Amino acid sequence: MAKSKIEWTESTWNPITGCTKISAGCENCYACRMALRLQKMGNAKYANGFDLTLHESCLSEPYYWKKPSRIFVNSMSDLFHDDVPVSFIKKVFDVMNNNQQHTFQLLTKRAERLSLLANTLQWSKNIWMGVTVENIKNLKRIEHLRKVPSEIRFISFEPLLESIGDIDLSYINWAIVGGESGWHARKIEESWILSIKEQCDNQGCLFYFKQWGGTNKKKSGRLLLGRTWDDMPELSYI
Numbered sequence: 001m002a003k004s005k006i007e008w009t010e011s012t013w014n015p016i017t018g019c020t021k022i023s024a025g026c027e028n029c030y031a032c033r034m035a036l037r038l039q040k041m042g043n044a045k046y047a048n049g050f051d052l053t054l055h056e057s058c059l060s061e062p063y064y065w066k067k068p069s070r071i072f073v074n075s076m077s078d079l080f081h082d083d084v085p086v087s088f089i090k091k092v093f094d095v096m097n098n099n100q101q102h103t104f105q106l107l108t109k110r111a112e113r114l115s116l117l118a119n120t121l122q123w124s125k126n127i128w129m130g131v132t133v134e135n136i137k138n139l140k141r142i143e144h145l146r147k148v149p150s151e152i153r154f155i156s157f158e159p160l161l162e163s164i165g166d167i168d169l170s171y172i173n174w175a176i177v178g179g180e181s182g183w184h185a186r187k188i189e190e191s192w193i194l195s196i197k198e199q200c201d202n203q204g205c206l207f208y209f210k211q212w213g214g215t216n217k218k219k220s221g222r223l224l225l226g227r228t229w230d231d232m233p234e235l236s237y238i
Contacts, residue, residue, distance in 0.1 A: 007210050007222070008176055008232060009072040009105055015059050015092055016077040016084060017045060018052040022109055025134035025159055028184050031076045052083050059091055062099040070235070073106045080110035086117065097124045103235050107132055107156055111144035118148040128233070130154035130174075135161045146171050152233045158210060159185075163192045169203040173233050179213030179220075188213060193224060206231040 002012045017035060021027070031050070038046040045055065062071070073079065073096070079089060096104045107130045108114050114129070123129075129150040131141040134157070145153050152173045157164065159180030169175070177196055179188035193209065200207040209229040212220035222228050 004072060004075070006072060006075070007230075008070075008208055010070045011065075012072045012075040013058070013061060013104075014045075014074055014076045015055050015061075015095075016053065016074050016079060016081075016088075017055065018048060018050045019077045019081060020052070023134065023138055024161055025109070025132055025138075028159075028180060028182055028186075030182065033182075035076060052077065052081060054084070054088055059095055062095055062102060065099075065102065068101045068103075068235075070103045070105060073104050078108050078110055079106060080108045080113045080117070082110065082113065086120070089117065090121065093121050093127075096127050097122050100124055100126045102126060103128060105154075106130065109138075109141070111141035115144035115147040123148075123150045125151040128152040128154060128174075130156055130176075132156045132158065133164070134159055136163075136165055139164065139167065142168065142172065154233075157196055159213065160188050160192055160196075161186055163189070164196060167196065167199050169199060169205040172205050174206045174208065174231075175200050176208045176210055178210035179217075181211065181213040181215075181217040183215055185214050190224075197224075197229070206233060208232055 004012045035046050035050040039049045103126050105128045109132050111131045127150055129148050131145045133141055133155050154174035156176045158178035160177055177193050180186050197207050207229055208231055209224045211217050211222050214220045
């Protein structure tokens with residue numbers, strides 16, 4: 001288990017590393033930059049850089065983590081990437097189902113494949129499923145997410161690249177909003193964030209503001225309207 005600086009989780013677990021860019025939100029992918037940096041440092045797990053790589057040896061790791069934790073699954077990849085075999089996806093789900101002391105948080109941009117496979121997978125209540133929606137073009141990912149029989153469904157509007165407009169948040173439990181960070185970070189506007197927040201408030205969806213981002217995200221901070229917004233679903237530890 002690797003401790004995470006991502007505000008809405010506590011740790012990461014990466015039985016898969018590497019990915020391919022498929023939409024605007026991928027342009028400045030932090031995972032790609034990190035993977036290539038680790039490769040140059042000689043980290044054996046990233047010998048393939050950001051090429052998709054399955055790590056069978058990592059599947060057993062959560063069985064040894066006894067302290068309950070929120071765990072972001074595949075922060076360095078996408079479980080529903082087209083090149084990940086269904087058999088491996090099911091192995092990852094078996095591990096999550098067998099370790100209900102933890103809450104596992106998954107994010108995908110491959111929402112269509114997610115919805116196609118969802119009913120073939122076992123969704124114990126400790127598995128939270130989310131999709132990334134960075135712009136209007138990708139609002140359709142939410143429709144696929146609604147088909148998933150997970151206890152918690154959430155949307156990551158990060159990096160938020162434009163005003164999203166009207167959103168149907170029915171059967172969505174949680175929304176995370178954040179600006180892009182790094183040297184080439186694209187802008188985020190307060191009005192875009194407040195529009196999502198207002199729609200969350202009106203539709204009963206929990207709202208979490210992660211960051212303003214920019215070239216110095218620590219300096220930019222997390223304050224919105226003078227305070228932080230940290231709502232999230234209740235944990236399902238048993």
